[in-house]
Amino acid sequence: MPSVVRWSIAAIAAAAVVAVIILAVAWSAAQGVPPQSRIPRTLDGKPDLNGIWQAMNTANYDLEDHGTAPSSVIVTGAVGAIFPGESVVEGGRIPYRPEALAKRDGNRKSSMPGKLGRILEADPEVNCFLPGVPRATYLPHPFQIFQSPKVIWIVYQYSYARREIPLDKPSKAPIESWMGWSNGHWEGDTLVVDVTAFNDLTWFDRAGNYHSDALHVIERYTPLSANHLMYEARIEDPQVFTRPWTITMPLYRRIDRNVRLLEFKCPEVVEELHLGQYRKVTPSQ
Amino acid sequence: MRLTLAFLKEQQNQQEKPMMSHRGFVLVAMLALVTAVWLAVALVSAQAPAATPYTPPTSTYNAPRTPWGDPDLMGVWDYQSVIHMQRPDDLVGKARFTDAEYEAWAKANAPNRDTDTSQGVGAYNEFWNARNFLKNYNTSLIVDPPDGRYPALTPEAEKRRKEIVAKAREVASWEDYHALERCIASQTPNAPQAYNSGTYIMQSPGWVLIVRERLDTRLIPLDGRPHIGQNIRHWNGDPIGHWEGSTLVVDSTNFTDKQRGGGGSGASVPLGIPFGNFHLTEHFVPVSHNRIEYYATIDDPTTWTRPWTFNLPWERDDDYRIFEYACHEGNLALANSLRGERVQEAEAARKGQVRK
Secondary structure: OOHHHHHHHHHHHHHHHHHHHHHHHHHHHHHHOOHHHHOOEOOOOOEOOOEEEEEOOOOOOOOOOEOOEOOOOHHHHHHHOEOOEOOOEOOOOOOEOHHHHHHHHHHHHHOOOOOOOOOOOOOOOOOOOOOOOOHHHHOOOOEEEEEOOOEEEEEEOEOOOEEEEEOOOOOOOOOOEOOOEEEEEEEOOEEEEEEEOEOOOOEOOOOOOEOOOOOEEEEEEEEEEOOEEEEEEEEEOOOOEOOOEEEEEEEEEOOOOOOOOOOEOOOOOOHHHHHHHHOOOOOOO | OHHHHHHHHHHHHHHHOOOOOHHHHHHHHHHHHHHHHHHHHHHHHHHOOOOOOOOOOOOOOOOOEOOOOOEOOOEEEEOOOOOOOOOOHHHOOOOEOOHHHHHHHHHHHOOOOOOOOOOOOOOOOHHHOOOOOOOOOEOOOEEEOOOOOOOOEOHHHHHHHHHHHHHHOOOOOHHHOOOOOOOOOOOOOEOOOOOOOOEEEEEEOOEEEEEEOOOOEEEEEOOOOOOOOOOOOEOOOEEEEEEEOOEEEEEEEOEOOOOOEOOOOOEOOOEOOOOOOOEEEEEEEEEEOOEEEEEEEEEOOOOEOOOEEEEEEEEEOOOOOOOOOOOHHHOOHHHHHHHHHHHHHHHHHHOOOOOO
8 A cells, every 4th residue: 555545544544533533522412401500509508599580481471282263352363363373381291170161261261351440350461450470470471580598589571570588597478469479499590489379360371261269379490501491380289270280381481682571560550441431531641 | 251252342343334235135134143053042041040959978987797798788677667758847947857857857747657546547457557767867768959949840751741741640550650559669779768778788799789679670880881682671770889988879860751640658758759750879878887867859841940869867677688579470459459449430430420
């Protein structure tokens, strides 16, 4: 074999070995490094959840599978249409008791009355009522997490709903409420929030999915990267469901320039709806 | 002044000439106009020297720090006060109480919590209000102007105020009610109220969150960003903040003119004054672990003839847990009140009367 050929074969072999090594290193960097080492942390070593977050899905229309559909208020056209989305429920379907499923279907029929008045059979979002948990998380509005070692506050842009989540001293609710009573703790890099003492007036979505005042929600916020959280909510309510069930969705950090929550004080937005029949002049706004 | 002398000299020169040329006439007229404007400006500024806003004292207390190095004011604060916004007439000329004078005045002016209901119980029975008045030797919350009273309104603002107050009596729509009665917002800045004034200060790197139990939530960025655009208006304004030593300074603009139904519970501003042009500067001055001296300065030359400042002490209350307020969700009073007005109007019309 001429020496030039031998030399060339050796060079090609060496190049191949180098290429394989480089690929192997790159592959292991992509696969082998745990994402937990890339998430931001507070000075006490916990994942840093501070910031403004938002879900990017259509769960607020319906937690379960839902195709495109026209709005029940026909004049709103494509603007008011139901945007399609796949189920965020593990296993796809919510395990209703039979009689509870009938009530859900009734809720769905009355969810958008399309007429004036303070109609309590409507979706609570129509009336600008507080959204409850977990619905606050996937409303089409951002929310902001404020984190300190002892307590976390979450403020939602929708009606400035807000939650105090103590991390050090679990306590019992004095009475039921719309947003429930939250106690939090860390399990590794996951923030776990136990929420109880709900009233029975909130829904999970615009499609009439609902619960009773026996609702118990366990939320889990797990960072995936600096800009992504995985959100899980386990829902337990033996009066309405045959077993506990879970929803899962990613949450995205809003990184828009100077992003901040703006006022969405919706009581003002529904005054004409609720009170229009009792005024005698056209409001200036 | 030089301009005036030059003008007079020019005038003398012109007078010495038998006839004034067209160009000279124009020149004199222009100079006269300039001088008139200059004199007018000088006169106005001599009459109303621009008052400089009040400068709150700096904090001598070195607050503990958060893990990320900001002064740590976190926790629940409350600000019940028996001292009124304005100095009472019988205390004219007296800015401060002695301790004994304060105790006597507070005792005489505390709300009646007697269980004797023969004199009526008011809108809410004071017996049920958990009052914890903070000691404050100032005889008014307003500390500037020094007379402890709101400064005079501009003539236009006074005219507008009267119109709004007169219209509010018509109860023609929800717009004639205080934003609080509509469950939208209280006033920022906030004055004392009978209940639910517990206020949580929460902090995270680059932010301060102020949660008032009753309605209002303020999210205050500390990163030096500008205010939101002029076309976005908020009931509680758009706040941006920074630290000066241990003092939190918050600058708020972008208030909505719809915030105008003052005078009620927690209101720092009287009824009939739209907030649209307010420039609010707040100083949260911690003076001990348990006390913040809160100063709010409002500057709005379209409304008041000078800026003014009130000072309200805040006290830490570790036993106060903020609870959900859920105001709008149960607010049937607004609908019932409006409906009652319409019913009474209809009845009056049926009897051939005009309801006043």
